[in-house]
Amino acid sequence: MSAKKKRIHQFIVVDADKCTGCETCESVCSFVHDGEFNPIKSRIHRVRIEPILNIALACQKCEDAPCIRACPEKALDKNEDGSIIVDEDKCNGCGFCVRACDFGVITLHLDTQKALVCDLCESMREEFIDPEVGKKEPQCIVVCPKEAIALKNVEQIGEETRIEAVKRLFADQLADLK
């Protein structure tokens, strides 16, 4: 494995406590890439299990990505940010990557039948870039009304979990400080 692939990568993380299942992330994903609202062309996928579980899932950027291994055409690779890049000339829409993904977050584009996966909006249309920001950024994070979506890496997630655990373990001492 090359040195660049050992960087700690950021990926889309959704907080299930905050997520209300509103689907805005899906709609905006298709809009900024394809110019139309259509959740079936989204790279982020809302899941609702009645009555109360809501979350959205996108590419987790697995270190040893099963989708890349599964592709018989060698059409998938990772870029510097660890995002899965699809070579559309090679991809023949066989769907082996779809079957290999443990999270169901790689699909086939409805029109092109090429593999469709979150690239943190690297391929969003230029005209939808916010002039005040001046660069491409994940638009699902921008529009999420509940700020439930964030870009994190595993180290950040571990750190947050540790802090929460310490707060629970030392709740009495912390309360005493206030």
Next chain:
Amino acid sequence: MSKTKEVVIPDELTGYSQTRLDVDLTNGKIEKSEISGEFCRDWIGGYGFAAKVLWDELKPGVDPLSPDNVFVYAHGPFPTTIIPTSSKYGVFAKSPLTGLFGMSISSGSVGAQARRAGINMIVFNGKASEPVYMVVDDDDYYLEPCEKTLWGKGCWETEEILRDEFQDQRLAVMAIGPAGERMSLIGCITNDRNRQAGRTGMGAVMGSKNLKALCFRGIKGIKVAKPVEFYKMAKKLIKVANGPATSKYRDLGTPSGITSYNKLGMFPTYNHREGTWEKITDGTFTGDSLNEDWVVKKVACSQCAIACDHIARVPKTHPEWPNLFASIDVEICYSFGSSCGNSDWPTVFKCVALCDDLGIDAISGGVTAAMACELYDLGLITKDDLGYELPFGSTTNLVRFTEEMIMGKGFAGEIFGDGTKVAGSRLEEMGRKNASYYGMHIKGLEMPAFDLHGMSSFAVGEGVSIRGACHLRNGAYGLDAKGTFDRFGYDKPLERGNAIKKLEDTYAVIDSYIICKFTRGIYENDAEMAKVYELVTGIPVTDEFIFHRGDAIVTLSKCFNIREGATRADDHPPERFFKEAHKKGPAKGVTLDEKGFQKLLSGYYEARGWDTETGIPTDETLKNLGLDFVIGKLKPAGGKKK
């Protein structure tokens, strides 16, 4: 049409799919046609579409539960776009509950899925020879028999079965339960488990047509006319929709109103005997206690930034209803809570869960239960009648009553299973004198969570509401709550009339777009509300134009009511508000004044350009609104329910 022709329709219309399906349930034929650009511009969507269709195509005077009734599904140009709360739909027909214009609006995922399937409107006629459900699977439309698979099942199970059958957990399903099947006049339609098109008995209309469910899914994308400008505005609206303008719907949810309206003496308790309650004052029954002790999750409809759906959970240790989940808003805190004198939260949750699943409107259901509690209190119904006691404050017996009322079983079902108005008539026929007096309805539709004793402006606003007692046709309760006018007085009739009209026209636009009224405060001004329509559809409307169409839509549905036999006397709140004063609270000793009310009512008619005596729109007004086709056709057909 006067002003409308000046607004040019672009060559390519976006937002709208312009597809109308006509379903003849009697012979099973489904036809597809195109809705013209002019029709879209002039009638906007949802409410407007249906007002025109029902005026043109429904024969006056028909029995609402006969095959002659016309049942309309419609949405506007917005579903699936990211305009906050865009995924809404409406159902419309002649109401079996009021005998007048019936309408009910819901959301969830239905509007978005129906739009992606490419539908704009479906018009049902006739009656299927056996129970069926309709499938709109993109361009595949068909009716499927379901007597053995779905008929008799609750709305929740129906949704689960259909989602399993299609192996699609995102299939949008609108279903009726056993109550709609037996044509209970308060039968509702449930979709996405917790969302209901509850009001005016639209579930009964589906039942009368042997139509158990509709389901939708689609893969068509939606483009907008001006994508870059639209995206900029949508991002702003989403942000504002999650800001202070909607915090009361998000944080505590609509039950935050329990405390604020209780302070004003406007929160109905004990079937509207009073407008305050010590259980609210002492903190037992408030939005705060509900959220702190019971709410476990807030859920959103598709494309909604607010997420008002507060899901309450009864713990697994509860002896009666363990592990029960229910969707709670302020209306059912009133209907099955304060108005039944019931402060036991799990009882409220159980009653609303029964209504949502088995299929009646939880406002009408609770208000009907409150009527029964008061009749029991007065001895007009007894334990011998019911088989159990039903005083105010009942818990398990209130649940028992509710289940019987929904299913049409026992004395509760036979007498109260069709709402307050029919219950009153049935009891009076049995010699229980004056029973109708305790039915809190207007035009036959049960009242929402406002007590009118000290609300002189809203008494008119709710009185004139096209579909019967309702707070969502004009929201004029705000005029009283905010003190815009003297809420105990009757001055400024024309000013009040104009204020109600302005609200009502705006609400008619909202119901035609269709978006949620909770987002009415997110637009900077009227012009922005018109602008968002232009950015989606490409039709260059102004706010003046769009609210003029709102005026036309309200007036056309008023004309529908007149044609069905409605008169000035129908625009009137229940007698209780004029005869019995509160004994405590801010509206203590106050009743509505008949003379004053009539003066304000005339002021409203004048503001609308309707005849100030009869409330019938004048020919001049009809012409101004482009409703020339109505002129000469306002002779009542006498189809209104007695």
